[in-house]
Amino acid sequence: MNRQTLRPWERIxxxxxxxxxxxxxxxxxxxxxxxxxxPNSRGYRRIGLSVGRRIGPAVKRNRVKRILREIFRRNKTIFPDGYDFVFVPREDFLEIKWEEHIRHLRDAFYSS
Structure with missing residues (x-):
């Protein structure tokens, strides 16, 4: 069964x-x-977020973090087990649609 929750140990x-x-x-x-x-020494994948101030004010940064956590939570199977992933968004992150981000991540990691 694929758990779609984001467990505390799945965060860096x-x-x-x-x-x-x-x-x-x-x-x-x-x-x-x-x-x-x-790669990490654990048998599961983990997520970390590095959202700098150049993204914008705190409200915008927090929105970006919520979106990234949700993308990771819903699409865990895209990412291989045993790796740590740190997402570093750029200024144009919110201009790209949610589905496009998922497609790009799937293209980058699912086949790996």
């Missing part, structure tokens, strides 16, 4: 994990979004 919260991912990880640049990913 530790700054050391973010640093490891940014230093040792690979990057995929998608329209409006950069995904940094690195």
């Amino acid at each position: 919260r530790n700054s050391a994990d973010f640093t490891r991912c940014f230093k040792a990880g690979k990057r995929k640049r998608l329209p409006g979004l950069t995904v940094v990913y690195a």
Whole structure:
């Protein structure tokens, strides 16, 4: 059964994990979004968000974070197990439709 909930252990919260991912990880640049990913020592996938102030005011940044968490939660099977994924959105993230983001992520990771 595919659980569509986002469990607490599926989030990257530790700054050391973010640093490891940014230093040792690979990057995929998608329209409006950069995904940094690195293998982890766990058997499951995790998500981290890095939304900078250049995105806009706090309301806009929080909306971007909610959208990214929801995309990850609903489409976990796109991402391979055993990897940490850090999403770094760009200024034009909200200009791209939700379905387009999912299609780009599927093209980038599902076949990998």
